[in-house]
Amino acid sequence: MTPSQPPPAPVTDGDHLCWRDAIVAEVDGYRPLTLDLFRPAGAPTPVPLVIWVHGGAWRFGTNKRESPQLVRGRIGERILGAGFALARITYRLSGEATFPAQLDDVRAATTWLREHAGELGLDPGRFAVWGESAGGHLASLLALTSGEIRAGVIWYGPSDLLTMAAQNHPEGLQDHDAPDCPESLLVGGPVQDVPEKSAAASPVSYVSADAPPLLLVHGDDDRIVPVGQSRELHDRLTAAGAPAQLRIVPGADHCFAGADLDPIVQESLDFLSFLSFLSRK
Numbered sequence: 001m002t003p004s005q006p007p008p009a010p011v012t013d014g015d016h017l018c019w020r021d022a023i024v025a026e027v028d029g030y031r032p033l034t035l036d037l038f039r040p041a042g043a044p045t046p047v048p049l050v051i052w053v054h055g056g057a058w059r060f061g062t063n064k065r066e067s068p069q070l071v072r073g074r075i076g077e078r079i080l081g082a083g084f085a086l087a088r089i090t091y092r093l094s095g096e097a098t099f100p101a102q103l104d105d106v107r108a109a110t111t112w113l114r115e116h117a118g119e120l121g122l123d124p125g126r127f128a129v130w131g132e133s134a135g136g137h138l139a140s141l142l143a144l145t146s147g148e149i150r151a152g153v154i155w156y157g158p159s160d161l162l163t164m165a166a167q168n169h170p171e172g173l174q175d176h177d178a179p180d181c182p183e184s185l186l187v188g189g190p191v192q193d194v195p196e197k198s199a200a201a202s203p204v205s206y207v208s209a210d211a212p213p214l215l216l217v218h219g220d221d222d223r224i225v226p227v228g229q230s231r232e233l234h235d236r237l238t239a240a241g242a243p244a245q246l247r248i249v250p251g252a253d254h255c256f257a258g259a260d261l262d263p264i265v266q267e268s269l270d271f272l273s274f275l276s277f278l279s280r281k
Contacts, residue, residue, distance in 0.1 A: 219252025
């Protein structure tokens with residue numbers, strides 16, 4: 001990766017300062033990696049930050065907005081309303097590069113935010129990550145490997161690529177060992193045929209007692225990412241002595257379809273609210 005560029009000039013958008021399409025890294029042969037940053041204009045600085053990682057099976061999705069299924073939750077608006085800054089980051093999709101490119105990219109965004117925290121009005125000692133589905137997988141990896149994340153909210157994220165097929169919902173919509181499934185496309189081959197790479201791409205491989213506090217939220221009727229994935233990561237974390245909470249949402253499918261999203265968003269915000277009281281590192 002080439003050196004990052006400095007932040008662009010912010011613009012005012014209502015009650016927020018915005019840095020749009022900031023280039024955090026450039027990888028030869030690929031599109032620039034960018035992020036959009038929003039900070040409450042009237043909040044005393046430095047402010048805590050939530051890094052949002054979008055989902056989309058590592059194959060699609062955008063950092064510009066939540067997925068259509070989550071728009072009803074007004075997640076970005078509510079993060080900012082709670083006094084956090086919000087960074088919506090990008091990463092290379094599996095059609096562009098295989099793992100670990102995606103982890104490299106979310107780390108690059110986090111490093112850029114930390115390096116420029118002073119001029120952006122961010123507190124580098126109060127960074128949290130929040131991701132959903134494939135973004136939840138990457139958020140888990142970032143939280144467990146970077147050392148720069150103080151807390152994380154993981155919504156229905158894959159945690160062990162090698163056990164997804166065995167844990168699948170009876171009416172699961174994907175064969176998680178198939179050569180063309182999202183997990184296989186992420187690691188560059190059928191999951192079970194490349195076990196070392198599949199393990200390296202699995203958050204459970206990085207569990208330790210030093211993990212930051214994580215809230216894992218998953219619908220018990222998820223037909224895309226088995227609920228056993230969050231249970232497995234939670235069990236590994238607690239067995240290691242790491243602080244972790246597991247919230248299973250009854251009757252909820254992927255993206256919490258079939259459930260009231262409002263209290264799930266609020267619970268996630270409440271979990272992160274303690275960041276407001278942490279002292280700077």
